[in-house]
Each structure stands twice: as C-alpha cells, then as structure tokens.
Amino acid sequence: MIEAPVIERHGLKPDEYDRIVSLLGREPNLTELGIFSVMWSEHCSYKSSRVHLKTLPTDGPQVLQGPGENAGAIDIGDGLAAVFKIESHNHPSFIEPYQGAATGVGGIIRDIFTMGARPIALMNSLRFGSLDEPGSRRILEGVVAGIAGYGNSIGIPTIGGEIAFEPSYAGNPLVNVFCLGTVKASDIIKGVASGAGNAVYYVGAKTGRDGIHGATMASAEFDDKSAEKRPAVQVGDPFMEKLLLEACLEVMRTDALIGIQDMGAAGLTCSTTEMGSRGGAGIEIDVSLVPQRESGMTPYETMLSESQERMLLVVKKGREQEVERVFEKWDLHAVHIGEVTADGLLRVKNRGEVVAEIPNRALTDEAPVYRRPMEMPAYLAEVQALDLDALGPVPRAEQALLALLASPAIASKRWVYRQYDHMVRTNTVNLPGLGAGVVRIKGTPRALSMSVDGNGRYCYLDPYRGAMLAVAEAARNVACTGARPLGATNCLNFGNPERPAIMWQFAKAVEGIGVACRALDVPITGGNVSLYNETDGNPIYPTPVIGVVGMLEHADRVLSRRFQAAGDAVILLGDGFGELGGSELLKVVCGLVRGAPPALDLKAERALQELLVTLAQSQLIRSAHDCSDGGIAVTLAECCFDADGTAADVAIDGVDVARDERVNVAAALFGESASRVVVSAAPGAAPKVLELAAAAGVPGRLIGRTGGDVLRIAVAGRVAVELPIHDAEDAWATALERYFARRVA
Amino acid sequence: MRARVFVTLKPSVFDPQGRTIADALHSLGYSSVEDVRQGKYFELDLATTEAAQARALASEVADKLLANPVIESYRVEVE
Amino acid sequence: MRARVFVTLKPSVFDPQGRTIADALHSLGYSSVEDVRQGKYFELDLATTEAAQARALASEVADKLLANPVIESYRVEVE
Amino acid sequence: MKIAVIVFPGSNCDHDAYHAATDVLGESADLVWHKDADLKGADVVVLPGGFAHGDYLRTGAMARFSPIMREVQAFASRGGPVLGICNGFQVMLEAGLLPGAMLRNRDLKFLCEHVHIRVEQIDTPFTAACRRGQVLTIPIAHGEGNYFAEPDVIARLEKNRQIVFRYTTAGGEVTEAANPNGSAASIAGICNEARNVVGLMPHPERACESILGSADGLVIFQSVMQSLKSGALVGGTRQA
Ligand SMILES: Nc1ncnc2c1ncn2[C@@H]1O[C@H](COP(=O)(O)OP(=O)(O)O)[C@@H](O)[C@H]1O
Numbered sequence A: 001m002i003e004a005p006v007i008e009r010h011g012l013k014p015d016e017y018d019r020i021v022s023l024l025g026r027e028p029n030l031t032e033l034g035i036f037s038v039m040w041s042e043h044c045s046y047k048s049s050r051v052h053l054k055t056l057p058t059d060g061p062q063v064l065q066g067p068g069e070n071a072g073a074i075d076i077g078d079g080l081a082a083v084f085k086i087e088s089h090n091h092p093s094f095i096e097p098y099q100g101a102a103t104g105v106g107g108i109i110r111d112i113f114t115m116g117a118r119p120i121a122l123m124n125s126l127r128f129g130s131l132d133e134p135g136s137r138r139i140l141e142g143v144v145a146g147i148a149g150y151g152n153s154i155g156i157p158t159i160g161g162e163i164a165f166e167p168s169y170a171g172n173p174l175v176n177v178f179c180l181g182t183v184k185a186s187d188i189i190k191g192v193a194s195g196a197g198n199a200v201y202y203v204g205a206k207t208g209r210d211g212i213h214g215a216t217m218a219s220a221e222f223d224d225k226s227a228e229k230r231p232a233v234q235v236g237d238p239f240m241e242k243l244l245l246e247a248c249l250e251v252m253r254t255d256a257l258i259g260i261q262d263m264g265a266a267g268l269t270c271s272t273t274e275m276g277s278r279g280g281a282g283i284e285i286d287v288s289l290v291p292q293r294e295s296g297m298t299p300y301e302t303m304l305s306e307s308q309e310r311m312l313l314v315v316k317k318g319r320e321q322e323v324e325r326v327f328e329k330w331d332l333h334a335v336h337i338g339e340v341t342a343d344g345l346l347r348v349k350n351r352g353e354v355v356a357e358i359p360n361r362a363l364t365d366e367a368p369v370y371r372r373p374m375e376m377p378a379y380l381a382e383v384q385a386l387d388l389d390a391l392g393p394v395p396r397a398e399q400a401l402l403a404l405l406a407s408p409a410i411a412s413k414r415w416v417y418r419q420y421d422h423m424v425r426t427n428t429v430n431l432p433g434l435g436a437g438v439v440r441i442k443g444t445p446r447a448l449s450m451s452v453d454g455n456g457r458y459c460y461l462d463p464y465r466g467a468m469l470a471v472a473e474a475a476r477n478v479a480c481t482g483a484r485p486l487g488a489t490n491c492l493n494f495g496n497p498e499r500p501a502i503m504w505q506f507a508k509a510v511e512g513i514g515v516a517c518r519a520l521d522v523p524i525t526g527g528n529v530s531l532y533n534e535t536d537g538n539p540i541y542p543t544p545v546i547g548v549v550g551m552l553e554h555a556d557r558v559l560s561r562r563f564q565a566a567g568d569a570v571i572l573l574g575d576g577f578g579e580l581g582g583s584e585l586l587k588v589v590c591g592l593v594r595g596a597p598p599a600l601d602l603k604a605e606r607a608l609q610e611l612l613v614t615l616a617q618s619q620l621i622r623s624a625h626d627c628s629d630g631g632i633a634v635t636l637a638e639c640c641f642d643a644d645g646t647a648a649d650v651a652i653d654g655v656d657v658a659r660d661e662r663v664n665v666a667a668a669l670f671g672e673s674a675s676r677v678v679v680s681a682a683p684g685a686a687p688k689v690l691e692l693a694a695a696a697g698v699p700g701r702l703i704g705r706t707g708g709d710v711l712r713i714a715v716a717g718r719v720a721v722e723l724p725i726h727d728a729e730d731a732w733a734t735a736l737e738r739y740f741a742r743r744v745a
Numbered sequence B, C: 001m002r003a004r005v006f007v008t009l010k011p012s013v014f015d016p017q018g019r020t021i022a023d024a025l026h027s028l029g030y031s032s033v034e035d036v037r038q039g040k041y042f043e044l045d046l047a048t049t050e051a052a053q054a055r056a057l058a059s060e061v062a063d064k065l066l067a068n069p070v071i072e073s074y075r076v077e078v079e
Numbered sequence D: 001m002k003i004a005v006i007v008f009p010g011s012n013c014d015h016d017a018y019h020a021a022t023d024v025l026g027e028s029a030d031l032v033w034h035k036d037a038d039l040k041g042a043d044v045v046v047l048p049g050g051f052a053h054g055d056y057l058r059t060g061a062m063a064r065f066s067p068i069m070r071e072v073q074a075f076a077s078r079g080g081p082v083l084g085i086c087n088g089f090q091v092m093l094e095a096g097l098l099p100g101a102m103l104r105n106r107d108l109k110f111l112c113e114h115v116h117i118r119v120e121q122i123d124t125p126f127t128a129a130c131r132r133g134q135v136l137t138i139p140i141a142h143g144e145g146n147y148f149a150e151p152d153v154i155a156r157l158e159k160n161r162q163i164v165f166r167y168t169t170a171g172g173e174v175t176e177a178a179n180p181n182g183s184a185a186s187i188a189g190i191c192n193e194a195r196n197v198v199g200l201m202p203h204p205e206r207a208c209e210s211i212l213g214s215a216d217g218l219v220i221f222q223s224v225m226q227s228l229k230s231g232a233l234v235g236g237t238r239q240a
C-alpha cells in the first residue's frame, strides 16, 4: 500500500493514482509507481499540450515522417531524407549550464541518428537574462562552452542559432537545440519493437544513479525547495556518443535491426515502453543484466536512471552476433537484456523475479490527457496599449542605431559561434552570422538551409501573432538564402500550464503556429514542449521557437546578408508601416515593452518568399537580408558588415504614426514591420528584379546603391543617418565580447 | 605561503575522463589499475604567513571560483 | 590501495589557465592571491596492498600516460 | 597516389580528408582503422583532425598507443610522407614524431575561423608546390593549439628550418594579433628533421573547394602529389 506523500513526491495527483490502480486492477508497487510517474509526467506524456498539438498541420507530399517518432523527416530528392528535430534542455542548463547544455546536444543528436540518419548540422536557440547581470553572463558562458564542448568533440558543425535576452529568463534560461541529419529515405529506421522472441539489447554508457526523476523535474516549477529535489547532474560523454553514433550507423547497414531508440528522458522505462507500444508488442527485460556503474542499484533506480549515451535495440533473432561484433569493433559491449514478447506488457525482472509488470498501453495511450482551463491574462490589455505621442524624447537616429547595433540581441554573435566548430564535415556553405545556416548535400548539386527563430517579447504581447511571426521569420530567413522552405519543427517553452493564463498563451501560440505553417506550406514534423519554466512564480515570456528547413536546388547559388560589390542596386521588397510595438527600439532606447507586435499578412509573406527563391535561383540578386529586430536601419547596416567596408546610400519612405517628427523618423527606420527583405542586385539586373516583384504582387522599390564607406539613410527625403560604416561595424562586432572581457572559462 | 586545492567530481557524478583513462590503461595491460578519477589541482601563492588565514582564503577562492559546487567538491591543504 | 598523482606544468611553461584565474581573482579583489598554477589530479585505485608497489605502479602509469614530460612534471602520493 | 587516412576512435575529420583526397583531387584513399596493422600500401599517411579518445586526459595522448601507430612510425622513418592535421598534429607531438607540445589557447576558448598562414619552407613534401612566403587562408578549429617548446627547441627548429607555417596577417606579417592561440614563434606547423613528417593546426582539407570559402588548402595536397610523381620522395611502402 503506497502512502499519499509518496504519491505526491512522484508528482502524481490523487486521481491519477486512482487511474493507475484501475488500469492495473491492483495497487502498483514502488517500482511500478516510479515507472508510471515518469511516463505520465508532463515531459513524457504531453498531458497538457496534446490536445493542442493535435491541431498542427503535419502532412504534405514532402513529409516522410511526421510527429510520433524520434524525429521528423522530409523528402529532399534523389531518394534522400532530411531528419530533424529540436529539443529543450532548460532546467538542467539552469542547474549546471555546461553539462546541462552539453547533454542537451547529446540528446538531440541521438534522436537523429536513432532514425538511421547521419547528423550533419546543429543549431541552437538560447534565452538568458540581461547580460548586465553577472549570473546571466555565467550561465551564457557555461551554456555556450557546453554546446561547444559536446558538438565540437563529436564532430557535428553548429551552423547557426539565435540568442535573446530578457529579464524573464534570468531565473530560467532556455536552451533549445536543433539537429539535422540525412539518410536514404528507404533506410529510415524506427523506434519499434516487434516480433516475439527478438532480442532486446542495451548498448552504451553504464547506468548510474544520475538524473533519476529528471523527467518529473522538468515538469515542476522551481522554488526554494527544489535544491533538495535536484538529482545529481548528468555529465556528458561526447566520446562515448561518437562511438555510439558510428557503431549504430554501421549496425543499421547490416539490416539486422528491427528498431532502435535512445534512452533520453525516463531512460530505460521510456525506451522500452515506447518501442513496445509503437510495435504493439511487449518487452521483457532483466535489470540485473543492465551494466551498472554503481553498486547496489535497485530496479527502481535502474529503470528511472537518465544516464546519458545509452541506446536500446531490438535485434532480429539469429543476427545477434553480427550486431555484437560491430559494437565490439568500437569498444562497445552490447548486452542482451531481454526479449520482445507478444503480450503487450512491460515486464521487468530482477534476477528472474518479476518486479514490475504493466501493460505498455497503460503507460502511453492511457496516460492522462488534460484540457486545462484557459483564460486571457490580465496583463495583456495594459501592455498592448501604446501611445506613440506619449513616448517622450527619442534620441537622434544615429545614436539610436548605434545603441541598437550594440544591444546584445542584435550585436554580432561571433564571440559565441567562433567557439563552435561550424565547418567540420566540409559542408557549410553559409557560415554562422550570415543568415540561415546552409550545408550542401555531398553527391548532389543541392543544399539544405535552416533557421531557428522566436521572439518571446512579441509572444508576451500577443502569443498568437508572435507565434505566427516566428514561423514567418524562420521561413523567411531560409528563403533569403535562396532555399524553398519545406518543413518545420517547434519547441514550445512556456510557464506552468496549470495556470489558466499560461495555458491560454500556449493555446494561442499553437494556434498561430498552425495558421502560419498552413499558409506557408511548412508542415510540422515534430518538436518538443517544455512547460513549468518559472522560478518563484515568475514565468518566462511565452517562447515558441520554430526551426524551418528548406532546400536550395543549386548549392553554389546560396545568398547571404552581405553586400557583394560597390555600385549594386539596393532594393526593398515589402512595405514598412512604422510599427514600433514590441520593437527592440522601444525596449533598448525607451525602456518599454509595449504595443502590439507587427501585423502579418501571410499571403504577402508567402509571395515574398516564393519571389526570393525565384530571384536567387535565377541569380538575379546577390544578397538578401530580412528586416526583423531593429527594423530596416539595422538590416541595412548588417548588409554592410563583413563586406570589406562596402556601405550604402539609400532613401526610404517616411511614415506618419505620431505627431512628433522624430518619432516618425524612428518608426520608419526602426519599426519592425514583417515581410520585408533588403536585396542587392547588379545594376543591370535591377529592372528585372522589380518586374518580377510586380508580377508576384510583392511591393518592390529601388532605394539606393551600395558603395562608399558611409551608411547614409534618408527618410522622406531628409538624411537621417550618416555613419561611417567602420564605426557602426565596430559597435556591432565587439559588443558581446566587451561583456565577457577578462572572465574565467 | 602556498595553499593547494584539490577539486574532484563528487562521488555520485560520472567521470567519463577517468573512465576512458582507466580503459586505456587496461588495454595497455595495466589491469591492476582498477579505477581512475580525474580532478583538478591548484597551487595558490598567498601573501600571508599564517596557516589559518591561508586556509580560509584558499577555501573562499575555491568556493567562489575554483570548484563548481553542483558537481565538484574540494579539499584544501596548506604547506 | 589508492595512489594520488599530481601533474603540474613545468615552471618554464606558461599556464594560461592559472594566469586567467589569478587575473579574475585580482579583479574580484583577492589581491593577496599572488599567483595561481593549475594542474591535474588523479586518484588511482590499485589492486595492491603494498605501498612500495603502489608507488612504483603509479609512477609508471604517470610516466607512460598521465603526464607529458615535454611540459609537465608529476608527483605521486600513496595513502 | 594512395592516401591512408587513419581513423582513431573519436577522429571526426577523417571523412573530410577522405573527401578532399578522393572527390576533390581524384586520388585513391583508404580509411584505416587504428587497430589495423597495415597501411594497405599507402604512399601518403594522413592523421586527421578530431578528438581521438575524446581528447580526454590530453589531446592526442592515448592515440599514440594504437597498433597502427607502429606502422606509421615505421613508414615515417622510411621517409614516407606523413601529414598530421589538428588533432593529428597533436597525436604526432604525443607520439614523439615531432617535438613540442600543445597548451590551451591563450584565451582558453575553442576557436573556429579562417586564419592566414605563411608558408615558410617549401622543401617538404606538403609544401613543394607552394611559393616561399605564400599566404594561405585556411580555417582553424581547436581549443589546444597553443604550440609550446622550450626555447632551445624553438631555436633548433629555426636553425633547421623546421617551422613550415606561421600565423600571419593577410599581408603575411607576423604579429601578436594575427596569432590566434598564443603559439610560440607564431608556429602553425612544423616538420621533422628529415622533413617528411609535417604537422599543422589549420585544416587544409576544409579549404579545398571555393564553395567552402577557400581553396587554398589544395596546394598542400597537390604538393605531395607532385613530390611523389617527381620521385623526390621515397614512398614508404614502395621501397619496402
Ligand atoms: N510541439 C510539438 N509539435 C509537434 N510534435 C511534437 C511537439 N512536441 C513533441 N512532439 C512530438 O512528440 C514526440 C515525443 O517527443 P519527445 O518526448 O520530446 O521525444 P523524446 O522521447 O525523443 O524526448 C516526438 O515525435 C515529437 O516530435
């Protein structure tokens, strides 16, 4: 008989416990309770989010694998598939930034090679508190070092990502990691167990007591008492994972496998249960056979351990030795720990004695599903109101531009990405910092382009529109490299779903993602949900992060943000409306988080993206860069950076949004209206570009020329910005490292 | 005065480096090396001649900078 | 039996880690920490109960693998 | 020309070297597993970049005990051309094929970026097709590339003209700022006294195609092809 406090410590509600008893037809023992508790945790069961996630578009002729497997897959031609997914490691990274981030990278890589794909690219999306806080600097430094430590060692390039800073992440940083791999579509392998009598193998690191209840921890808020709950931190072992990666890919070529899955959250429990459940089979294992790092581990501990770098395999009967031989070559010892059965049960034995026996379906399909109450948050009406006439004094445009360029969200992230090996595997054709990351696909003329984006501030101000804007921006970034967006993955970082206001944010964001993905034809192939991102009752900004993957037909026609030559035509595609709501300008220069985020016309967005792909593939344009944080002024400056000092002289239209002329100029320069891209073209090609834009229904205007060493921007006929490009570049390029000068690694 | 600080992973924390070194030693034939744990070692030169003071200072520095309390523990010796 | 091996950079070798830590400590106000040198520390569990044997084995292992004589020197202690 | 690319557990630029040798240069190459004891008749041996044995303990420390290293040593002592790239260079230092050792980068951070290196010596099999003083743009990617040797060793390297590559500015000038990691004498690569063994921290195999941002690394591989063709080199196995 299990006592109520024990049930509560397992994060199970009384009615959930009753449901367990009725599913089993008896009281569970402690091991069984532990197994239920992790499988029914928010992290593994998606009990709060599932009803909403179901509404996302997941189909399309290009989708080879939608949500439900370890990762999604899309068709990239020539019989090849791109396999990708994003995952969060927020809570562990707060407790121990280096190891938390490192093991996050390790986890997402396993999800990709588990599908049979060779991982070829990593990206990450990070959120921290203000860099003025030493604590945030320490966390950032640790997280970046951890990502580098793992990714560099295993030899997968980190080709891009994004970082933003808001006070709401100070006590709850976000570490979302994306990985993409490629595989012959016919060789995709799944996480299924089937065929009674087939062997169940364990391979990889030994099991220790680390991370027990990590999944339940990721499903509870932090408070002062959570220090006690904190289990030993998991330490990543990229060398072990490199061996596993190579060995598993080699084993997969033997055709001796039925299925394979990594042991991530909830370790052995989750992998056995999910594989059995997907294959409609049962699995029986003996925990005494599981390699153990510490002595005296109980079956409970062995089943719940989250030790890293472990895989579970189902091997065809009779092919065991073949598989064992491959692992031996890599100094790994695959251990036969059990069998597939026909009874649909997860049966755990310890030296032959049954210590747990649960129907797989009870752990997966029968897990609770909640339609949690929702309510529009009270703060919204207040923060959405923005009176530009009451802004007060706005600084001169040049001063504002320099402040924005040096603001950590906009400043160059070179200090970060030079710590990542972004060139290993010799595929990277767009280096970090130049726009979406692009890797060529060897053996084909093509390349894959990918971007992760999200704007928590927008989503705080309007989760529905903010989420749509995130999808649009990720897809637009991909299109700016010349690639056609094909599919998306998402990582949904939110607060405590048991609060109706948070649940409302979540539902609205998912709705926005669905609408935008449908309109832009980028189906969702998978993702991850991270809830309970709060510290002491203060939730993070609602932060959906979207990863979009697209394809370029000609890798060598890839575009970056950089102007290529002096004398080129500078063309603005799309219209600006001087929308300052939620902008970086308001935050950085005016200290305000207010207003509605920019409007989004999804039809116009799609037309723009299709036009970009056409222009790039027909080689009519030489660079493309979208307008986002900091508006067109920041965009134009960024087009000039890393371009050997090639500046530009442009003139843009004014806007009429306030009585004060200076506010109008600021709105024209720094407003963040969506669906705008600055492109450059050889002078002779400009008319054709404008003609194609007109035909596509995309507003296009020749706004100036590249050249000189001064960035000059006139607004409504009057010069508003006149900055030596060297000064602007210096402010932008060195901002981040100035925060980290003279710090210890 | 010199203080020496030893930083080791807590016993419950997995030490992949130590594990890999032990494996390497085994494959070199050193089977009598049963286990290896790797840690860090710091020598601090301190502008004090008092042992108690040196110990206190070294501990403070270890807490603050040299050891990561989440996964590591440390020991201080004063010469 | 347990042997402890300390590996330190030779005095002639510049120690960028130690230097950075010392600088950081100074900027935190610990001016009485005059210098810091960082090294490595290994605990070896040995299948022997004899101190002399343990010491010999640990030294051999340190020579062969744990220390790089070009830049490092080591010291062995047996418990 | 036949190239043996040695694969240690943890090597991760093995496929990149293989790709450069085969797909780009059209030569033949083998990936040779570290437990093998046969270089398969190779004319050139490449120790690739990566993290052999995780670089746990020290970079390159454990790889030198791999069975294949005996063959590599023998090949090198017969005069066969051996190139160590990044981690391969670190393995060479640990194995005593080249003098010196690597410390952590001056600012303690891993660094990945394009740098400029100047070719100091053209009488090695891997620089024979270069001009003396030629500046190459080639990426680095390492956390421990801060080359160290005692002053007398550096003096000997200078005297014997064993410093093959130095970090410089784009204009070929040796400056403190152009030295990314703090290496002694701005050393990016060296050779042995017999000149057939060359190790360097930058990754020429990552700079063999213009689509990757630079094709300046090609000349390193072309050099060894040219050296072999001209008979200037005694291919280790051919002689055996
Ligand atoms: N936000 C989401 N949108 C769509 N699918 C999702 C989302 N979050 C999770 N999924 C899908 O749910 C499945 C389980 O996810 P998860 O538990 O994160 O995988 P893992 O077991 O590898 O950690 C995956 O197939 C994943 O793609």
Ligand SMILES: [Mg+2]
Pocket (backbone or CB within 6 Å): A070, A111, A262, A264
């Ligand atoms: Mg998984």
